[in-house]
Amino acid sequence: MSTLAEMGTENGGIAVEGGQTSTSGTSRRLTNTLSRDVLIDFALIAALGLLMVIFGVASSGKEFLGSNIVAIFDSGAILGVVAVGEVIVMIAGALDISVGSNAGLVTAAVSEVMVHQRNNLPLAIVAGLLVGALAGAVNGFAVAYLRINAVIATLATYSAFLGAALLVTNGNQVGVVSNFLATLGTGSVASIPYLVFILIVVVAIAMFAMRSTLAGHRVYAVGGSPTASRLAGIRVQRYLLAVFVVSGLCAAVAGVMLVGQTGTAQPTEGSVGLELTAITAVLLGGTGLTGGTGSVLGAVLGVLVLSTLDNGLLLIGVPSFWQEVATGGLLLVAVLLQDVGGHRARWRAVRAARRRAARSSAAMAVRP
Amino acid sequence: MSAPASQASVTVARLAASHLSKRYGHVAALNDVSVEFRPGLTGIIGDNGAGKSTLLKIFSGVEVPDEGAVLIDGEPVLLDSARVARRAGIESLYQDLALVETMSIAHNIFLGRELTRRVAGLCLVDRRKMRQAADEALRKVRIAMPPSRTGVRQLSGGQRQAVALARAMRFGARVVLLDEPTAALGPRETAAVLGIVRDMADRGETVVMVGHNLPQMLELADNLLVMRAGRVVATPDPRATTLRDLTEFMVGSLD
Ligand SMILES: Nc1ncnc2c1ncn2[C@@H]1O[C@H](COP(=O)(O)OP(=O)(O)OP(=O)(O)O)[C@@H](O)[C@H]1O
Ligand SMILES: [Mg+2]
Numbered sequence: 001m002s003t004l005a006e007m008g009t010e011n012g013g014i015a016v017e018g019g020q021t022s023t024s025g026t027s028r029r030l031t032n033t034l035s036r037d038v039l040i041d042f043a044l045i046a047a048l049g050l051l052m053v054i055f056g057v058a059s060s061g062k063e064f065l066g067s068n069i070v071a072i073f074d075s076g077a078i079l080g081v082v083a084v085g086e087v088i089v090m091i092a093g094a095l096d097i098s099v100g101s102n103a104g105l106v107t108a109a110v111s112e113v114m115v116h117q118r119n120n121l122p123l124a125i126v127a128g129l130l131v132g133a134l135a136g137a138v139n140g141f142a143v144a145y146l147r148i149n150a151v152i153a154t155l156a157t158y159s160a161f162l163g164a165a166l167l168v169t170n171g172n173q174v175g176v177v178s179n180f181l182a183t184l185g186t187g188s189v190a191s192i193p194y195l196v197f198i199l200i201v202v203v204a205i206a207m208f209a210m211r212s213t214l215a216g217h218r219v220y221a222v223g224g225s226p227t228a229s230r231l232a233g234i235r236v237q238r239y240l241l242a243v244f245v246v247s248g249l250c251a252a253v254a255g256v257m258l259v260g261q262t263g264t265a266q267p268t269e270g271s272v273g274l275e276l277t278a279i280t281a282v283l284l285g286g287t288g289l290t291g292g293t294g295s296v297l298g299a300v301l302g303v304l305v306l307s308t309l310d311n312g313l314l315l316i317g318v319p320s321f322w323q324e325v326a327t328g329g330l331l332l333v334a335v336l337l338q339d340v341g342g343h344r345a346r347w348r349a350v351r352a353a354r355r356r357a358a359r360s361s362a363a364m365a366v367r368p
Numbered sequence: 369m370s371a372p373a374s375q376a377s378v379t380v381a382r383l384a385a386s387h388l389s390k391r392y393g394h395v396a397a398l399n400d401v402s403v404e405f406r407p408g409l410t411g412i413i414g415d416n417g418a419g420k421s422t423l424l425k426i427f428s429g430v431e432v433p434d435e436g437a438v439l440i441d442g443e444p445v446l447l448d449s450a451r452v453a454r455r456a457g458i459e460s461l462y463q464d465l466a467l468v469e470t471m472s473i474a475h476n477i478f479l480g481r482e483l484t485r486r487v488a489g490l491c492l493v494d495r496r497k498m499r500q501a502a503d504e505a506l507r508k509v510r511i512a513m514p515p516s517r518t519g520v521r522q523l524s525g526g527q528r529q530a531v532a533l534a535r536a537m538r539f540g541a542r543v544v545l546l547d548e549p550t551a552a553l554g555p556r557e558t559a560a561v562l563g564i565v566r567d568m569a570d571r572g573e574t575v576v577m578v579g580h581n582l583p584q585m586l587e588l589a590d591n592l593l594v595m596r597a598g599r600v601v602a603t604p605d606p607r608a609t610t611l612r613d614l615t616e617f618m619v620g621s622l623d
Binding site for chain 1: 428430449450451454455460462466467468469470471475476479480481482484490491492493
């Protein structure tokens with residue numbers, strides 16, 4: 001992982017070709033296009049490999065690879081979908097704390113429709129997705145049009161959605177009877193769980209949208225500088241509203257997946273808390289809090305690293321409290337290595353300069 | 369108000385304003401300002417805080433005047449956002465440049481005007497075309513620049529200014545407003561930029577430039593506006609005005 005920091009600082013100081021605007025020099029092009037995002041992705045993949053080897057060796061005898069890799073993806077699928085929505089919001093320079101309780105609210109909505117509409121599953125799923133998107137729209141409206149700080153707005157709706165979910169379900173777990181959902185949530189084809197397929201589809205759409213479409217491009221612009229974007233004629237408020245709706249929709253998909261996985265509406269269990277893990281994964285994936293940078297792929301790799309860590313520690317019998325500690329430690333280490341503002345490079349330079357100054361003043365002192 | 373250049377006086381000004389006032393709290397940034405911009409280069413000079421940027425910001429749609437109106441081809445228009453102004457053909461280089469630090473040179477030049485291609489009904493960004501066109505636009509600015517895929521964060525102050533300038537010039541606007549476009553440039557780059565500005569004016573485009581270098585303004589501009597404390601205090605003919613006159617206009621009587 002130490003190579004990441006080095007490559008990162010190298011990338012931060014690309015030499016400027018004096019006066020040349022030509023696009024010659026393929027090697028230079030290569031180093032230039034190997035952006036920070038790509039480097040972080042590589043580092044995360046390396047970290048994933050490393051974790052798997054470590055846990056594979058540590059749990060020798062138990063077949064870590066094979067069945068366990070599937071388990072890692074499976075346990076990360078729901079979190080992954082939530083993280084996709086979260087990373088888009090964070091690229092736009094905002095934050096969505098309400099995604100977990102939004103997912104919980106969606107499970108409540110699905111169960112409510114199932115109970116009262118004679119197990120009409122399509123209707124229940126549509127209702128669930130609508131509730132999630134609408135909840136996202138409430139966040140987006142508050143942030144974009146009422147100009148409430150995103151953390152405050154979604155902290156408020158976090159409570160509100162949670163409360164609504166508890167009201168709907170009376171605080172109870174409600175069973176949802178549906179073969180289709182149960183299969184979706186627990187079944188698999190060619191030993192790949194359906195939930196993983198959903199994750200792959202969501203990730204593929206999000207990656208394409210953020211990388212290639214005009215809308216995705218402008219989300220990066222809006223996150224990078226809302227003011228400059230507005231002055232350039234971009235409708236910043238609409239984009240902000242849109243990313244929150246997308247995030248709400250992702251939370252809704254996660255909610256439906258959760259109903260499938262557990263067979264119940266879960267106003268709190270399994271959904272609340274997703275937001276913090278998702279934000280952790282996004283940060284691991286190299287997306288900053290200041291907006292305009294980051295990638296969907298990075299966030300998903302972050303999710304995989306987290307669920308590999310959880311899974312592996314569980315496998316080698318480490319108490320679950322330590323998993324939390326490990327997650328926190330990993331986040332700190334990763335962010336330090338990513339060295340967002342080049343602070344460490346500066347710190348090193350200052351320290352070296354101090355040392356030189358001390359040495360030269362010492363030399364002055366011994367001189368007669 | 370002004371005495372516009374001879375033959376142009378029969379036509380309607382491309383961009384004009386009548387009786388603009390703008391207050392910030394107790395500060396009257398603009399006080400009953402009426403101006404007309406015609407093809408060629410109009411220079412705006414005045415001390416710090418005279419209201420030059422405020423005037424340009426009203427034309428850019430960034431600020432809305434408390435009183436008065438903006439006229440395009442003689443018709444009053446409401447410029448209540450930068451988007452509307454840009455659509456009306458008013459392109460701006462802001463004093464603080466308004467670039468997105470996290471994006472490349474090319475993407476900044478095409479910010480809000482991205483080159484796209486349609487694939488299966490989807491609107492996709494055409495990165496390669498933007499890079500090529502941006503490199504092209506930068507060559508015209510004739511300032512040493514890294515390739516247009518480079519991040520703006522890595523540029524010097526002067527290079528950033530060149531990016532903002534390339535953006536303001538690229539789109540063949542009705543009027544180009546430049547707020548101190550050479551403030552961060554070295555002498556050689558300043559000369560290059562002023563050459564381009566002059567070229568544009570010679571091609572018959574309407575260019576408005578705020579600047580503090582009086583000799584330069586006298587030499588370059590076709591029309592001059594002198595502002596002081598929120599008012600336009602003089603519209604001298606640059607060919608028949610001395611530096612001393614200008615200074616007098618700017619600070620009041622010199623004796
Ligand atoms: N957003 C604002 N809020 C409060 N006061 C402002 C604001 N913008 C400008 N002013 C005030 O309006 C007056 C005119 O400012 P303006 O920026 O137009 O000056 P300027 O002529 O462009 O000066 P400079 O040469 O320093 O760029 C100044 O007194 C300034 O303090
Ligand atoms: Mg100014």
